[in-house]
Amino acid sequence: MRRMATTTTAAILLMGFVTGCGVAANKAGTTENAAGGAPKVNFKVGLVTDSGGLNDHGFNHLSDVGLEKAKQELGVSGSVVESKSESDYVPNLQRFAQQGYNLVIAVGYLMDEAVKQVAPQYPNTKFLIIDDPITDINNVTSAMFKTEQCGYLVGALAGLMEKRSDIQGLNPQNVLGVVGGQKIPPVDSYIAGFLQGVKKTDPDAQVIVKYVNSFNDQAGGSQVAQTEIAGGADIVFQVAGGSGIGVINAAKSAGVFAIGVDADQNYVAPNTVIVSALKGVDTATYDVIKDTLNNQFKPGVQDFDLANNGVGISKTTSVVPADIVNQVNDLANQIKNGSLTVSDQLPKS
Amino acid sequence: MSVLTNPQLWASTLAMTVPLALPAIGGTFSERAGVVNIAMEGIMLMGAFFGVAFSYWTGSAWLGLVFGVLMGGLLAAVFAWAAIRLAADQVVLGMAVNIFASGLTAFLLNTLFGYEGTPPDTPPLPFVSLPWLGPVFSHQSVLLYVMFAIVALSHWFLFHTRIGLRIRAVGENPLAADTAGLNVWRLRYAGVIVGGMLSALGGVYLSIGILNSFDVGMTNGRGFIALAAMIFGKWTPVGSFLASLLFGFSTALGIALQGQGVSPDLLSMIPYVLTILALTGLVGRSTPPAADGIPYTPIR
Numbered sequence: 001m002r003r004m005a006t007t008t009t010a011a012i013l014l015m016g017f018v019t020g021c022g023v024a025a026n027k028a029g030t031t032e033n034a035a036g037g038a039p040k041v042n043f044k045v046g047l048v049t050d051s052g053g054l055n056d057h058g059f060n061h062l063s064d065v066g067l068e069k070a071k072q073e074l075g076v077s078g079s080v081v082e083s084k085s086e087s088d089y090v091p092n093l094q095r096f097a098q099q100g101y102n103l104v105i106a107v108g109y110l111m112d113e114a115v116k117q118v119a120p121q122y123p124n125t126k127f128l129i130i131d132d133p134i135t136d137i138n139n140v141t142s143a144m145f146k147t148e149q150c151g152y153l154v155g156a157l158a159g160l161m162e163k164r165s166d167i168q169g170l171n172p173q174n175v176l177g178v179v180g181g182q183k184i185p186p187v188d189s190y191i192a193g194f195l196q197g198v199k200k201t202d203p204d205a206q207v208i209v210k211y212v213n214s215f216n217d218q219a220g221g222s223q224v225a226q227t228e229i230a231g232g233a234d235i236v237f238q239v240a241g242g243s244g245i246g247v248i249n250a251a252k253s254a255g256v257f258a259i260g261v262d263a264d265q266n267y268v269a270p271n272t273v274i275v276s277a278l279k280g281v282d283t284a285t286y287d288v289i290k291d292t293l294n295n296q297f298k299p300g301v302q303d304f305d306l307a308n309n310g311v312g313i314s315k316t317t318s319v320v321p322a323d324i325v326n327q328v329n330d331l332a333n334q335i336k337n338g339s340l341t342v343s344d345q346l347p348k349s
Numbered sequence: 350m351s352v353l354t355n356p357q358l359w360a361s362t363l364a365m366t367v368p369l370a371l372p373a374i375g376g377t378f379s380e381r382a383g384v385v386n387i388a389m390e391g392i393m394l395m396g397a398f399f400g401v402a403f404s405y406w407t408g409s410a411w412l413g414l415v416f417g418v419l420m421g422g423l424l425a426a427v428f429a430w431a432a433i434r435l436a437a438d439q440v441v442l443g444m445a446v447n448i449f450a451s452g453l454t455a456f457l458l459n460t461l462f463g464y465e466g467t468p469p470d471t472p473p474l475p476f477v478s479l480p481w482l483g484p485v486f487s488h489q490s491v492l493l494y495v496m497f498a499i500v501a502l503s504h505w506f507l508f509h510t511r512i513g514l515r516i517r518a519v520g521e522n523p524l525a526a527d528t529a530g531l532n533v534w535r536l537r538y539a540g541v542i543v544g545g546m547l548s549a550l551g552g553v554y555l556s557i558g559i560l561n562s563f564d565v566g567m568t569n570g571r572g573f574i575a576l577a578a579m580i581f582g583k584w585t586p587v588g589s590f591l592a593s594l595l596f597g598f599s600t601a602l603g604i605a606l607q608g609q610g611v612s613p614d615l616l617s618m619i620p621y622v623l624t625i626l627a628l629t630g631l632v633g634r635s636t637p638p639a640a641d642g643i644p645y646t647p648i649r
Contacts, residue, residue, distance in 0.1 A: 216567060
């Protein structure tokens with residue numbers, strides 16, 4: 001009886017682990033097939049997600065999109081492994097490097113230490129890290145995104161909307177909302193830009209900024225958004241990863257507008273998400289794969305900004321009047337030609 | 350003090366209480382019958398995922414609810430079989446169920462719906478407005494009212510019916526209950542499975558009660574806070590509800606106080622600090638059912 005119990009427990013535990021890892025294994029398997037037969041070139045790319053995983057509706061997902069595009073168009077082969085926790089970063093990076101992968105992509109500044117530890121051990125493998133500046137290792141390149149610039153543009157757009165009285169769905173109060181995931185630099189650079197953009201076009205507006213303190217708590221995101229909406233916010237900018245889906249949902253239920261982040265999130269709620277601030281992790285990933293394939297790998301920091309289409313804003317929905325779109329485009333041009341600079345630091349409160 | 354008079358604070362409190370109170374009461378049923386249940390988190394995930402999936406496939410959120418609750422009950426039944434029939438270690442089993450459910454729901458989400466997540470046109474459960482009760486009740490999920498009914502019904506069932514007495518008896522002294530002619534195993538199965546269905550209902554609330562989507566790990570540790578609420582509530586349905594209300598309030602207060610010069614990291618600790626205070630017995634000692642966690646071999 002006892003032994004049978006122990007065996008069953010072990011079996012169930014094992015089942016859990018197998019299923020847990022099954023996600024990564026399955027993903028690796030299917031992506032390799034998705035390239036459509038044998039890869040045309042002998043070039044292997046390994047992608048390691050951070051603990052957010054491929055379901056983050058954000059940069060992990062976008063990086064995978066970039067890899068998929070490279071497989072389709074450049075004929076490289078690629079595998080993805082999802083990190084379940086921070087302790088997986090080093091072994092996951094090492095696994096690809098040991099197997100002779102040409103390029104290993106580490107998604108997220110959380111992997112800073114892991115890349116610094118692994119990259120020097122494998123000089124024949126190139127590494128790309130997203131969102132984290134590493135300058136002193138010659139087989140590492142860093143993709144940095146000036147998200148304060150696209151944050152600025154959607155902030156300016158929200159401010160211009162707020163000043164108008166002829167737009168249906170906006171209340172008379174001059175209040176905007178921002179919901180962040182966690183108070184960390186890649187989130188706060190968006191928010192810093194947003195605040196400066198609002199200040200430019202609608203200096204009297206009150207902006208409520210709150211954090212969910214989690215990137216995968218949709219219910220929490222929804223509550224934070226509802227609190228801001230109850231405080232008068234009628235356009236809510238979410239910078240909260242998976243929690244942000246809850247923010248958009250709350251905006252939809254309350255009949256107010258939302259602004260998406262990282263990817264074009266209009267598909268989540270087409271009448272609610274009027275615009276999204278875009279972070280081109282997909283293009284950056286694709287470009288670095290292409291450069292590395294063509295022996296043009298550049299170590300050090302590569303900046304992706306409005307000028308090189310590394311960040312941007314999505315197409316707006318029909319709710320946004322054309323003259324507002326034009327004014328925002330003017331501001332975008334000023335940022336591109338350098339006559340307008342945006343800080344990535346939040347104002348001291 | 351304007352924070353405390355803002356109706357949104359109290360609306361948030363109630364909305365954040367439901368996904369804690371339902372699994373906490375579910376855990377109460379299981380542990381009152383003598384089976385330690387730390388699997389609420391995993392069972393909630395099952396309820397949340399299958400709630401959305403069946404809501405989308407059938408086009409009816411109510412069918413989603415039914416299937417979500419049934420799938421939670423099914424997982425609880427497997428757990429119960431291993432814990433009761435095979436007398437396996439219940440804490441290890443509970444953890445295994447949590448890991449299993451988190452892997453399974455992530456796998457199914459990505460296999461069936463892809464990385465974009467569940468479809469945005471999935472029907473959610475209705476919101477019910479009772480404006481005459483004040484703005485706090487102007488936009489709440491129908492499951493909030495279901496939860497109130499479940500609190501009252503569970504209390505009546507466990508403490509004022511014969512079968513409730515029997516369930517508590519097998520959790521306190523299964524040998525005596527067995528000698529008196531009760532079927533210990535059957536009663537324990539009932540406690541664990543009913544408890545699992547209530548936990549799954551908490552998951553359904555998260556996915557199609559207040560939203561209409563599922564994401565990997567969206568329960569975000571609520572199953573474990575519910576465990577604390579159950580202990581804080583001294584293994585009673587009403588106590589579990591009141592403890593959940595307190596935790597829900599501290600979450601809502603954390604949201605409301607943000608941006609008023611207090612660090613969000615500090616505020617997000619409030620529920621956990623309260624939990625520790627509760628567990629260390631600063632608010633009255635909590636004693637579990639005497640046979641909680643001890644497998645029972647029938648005398649026949």
